[in-house]
Amino acid sequence: MxxxxxxxxxxxxxxxxxxxxxxxxxxxxxxxxxxxxxxxxxxxxxxxxxxxxxxxxxxxxxxxxxxxxxxxxxxxxxxxxxxxxxxxxxxxxxxDNRFHPIRDALSKHYRYLISEAREPHPLNQRRVWHIGANVDIGLMRRAASALIGRHDFSTIAPTDGRPIKEIKRLDISDITGSELLPLSMSKDARLIDIEIEADGFLRHMVRIIVGILVEVGKKRLGIPDVEAILDGRSSRRAIVAPPWGLYLVKVDY
CATH class of the missing domain: 3.30.70.580 (Pseudouridine synthase I, catalytic domain, N-terminal subdomain)
Known part of the structure; x- marks a missing residue:
């Protein structure tokens, strides 16, 4: 075999x-x-x-x-x-027969795409989250820096029994004009790319993190709020980003 x-x-x-x-x-x-x-x-x-x-x-x-x-x-x-x-x-x-795609994985890399467009382009309705509002990418990057490193993510996501995960990279970029996707019916809408790499993820963890970052970008959450949510000191729940903006990019071994 x-x-x-x-x-x-x-x-x-x-x-x-x-x-x-x-x-x-x-x-x-x-x-x-x-x-x-x-x-x-x-x-x-x-x-x-x-x-x-x-x-x-x-x-x-x-x-x-x-x-x-x-x-x-x-x-x-x-x-x-x-x-x-x-x-x-x-x-x-x-x-090799001993290879296991889950246990042997060193890290997983996900991408999440967000458009500020109010009117989505018909070709990417199920490939990008259209938030219909402008966000402050600088604030989102500051919040992202608070999430990098080893944390107990059971405070924000359902646990699999191993709630401590290490986020190795969390980058946020404005990729408008990259021609990656037709953005929207509006030519001035920004396309935002969130790249996240970790040694593992809890269920919905990436989408919850994206939801938190978007709330920060909309100035509905501050950096102290993010830290409080992560530490379990806050009962506030961020929006869970929809699934269709999320991509599993690669798995490293």
Whole structure:
């Protein structure tokens, strides 16, 4: 039996998340069905991150076992033929049987895109969070600096039993004019890119952090409020950013 590692990109707009569910279409379920159609094997697919419904990926990592001797390049091409166009296998490689996509991960890198536009462009309604207001990026960067490092994030996000996570990088940039996406019906709306890398994430943790940063940018929260929320000294809850602006960029091993 070979253990195959896949690097996967997907548009999560029409899926109920990564994890297979009985009564919903999911990324894992669709790929497992494609593997079965290709190999005749019902092989569980284990992903590095359980992205929520509507969340996208540029570099999700997942593994499965197979007794098939199909060459890796041919396997990747065949799976892409069987998969819908909004799910693509970017890489396929054989790995050691001891490799585990979750336990062996050193860090995960997420991206969140925000537009200040009031009128979203029809091509990116499900790819960017349109907040319809201007924010102070300088204040957001100051708040981000308070979140970098090791913290107990159980005060802001549901815990997985390991609430202490280390945020290694949290960068906020104005990428207006990058031609990454058509921004909006308005040419003067800014596109803001939040890049966050950590050794692990709790459920909804990235979206909650983004929600906090946006509230700071709108001057509804101050830096002391962020510190109080993080320390558990505040009962205030920030808005949880919607899933469709979030991208799993890559997983490092």
């Amino acid at each position: 070979r253990k195959i590692r896949l690097v996967i990109a997907y548009d999560g707009s029409r899926y109920a998340g990564w994890q297979r569910q009985k009564n919903a279409i999911t990324i894992q379920g669709v790929i497992e069905d494609a593997i079965w159609r290709l190999t005749g094997e019902r092989s569980p697919l284990l992903g590095a991150g359980r992205t929520d419904g509507g969340v996208h990926a540029l570099g999700q990592v997942a593994v499965f076992r197979t007794g098939s001797n199909i060459p890796l390049e041919g396997m990747m091409r065949a799976l892409n033929t069987l998969l819908p166009l909004d799910i693509r296998i970017l890489e396929a490689s054989a790995v």
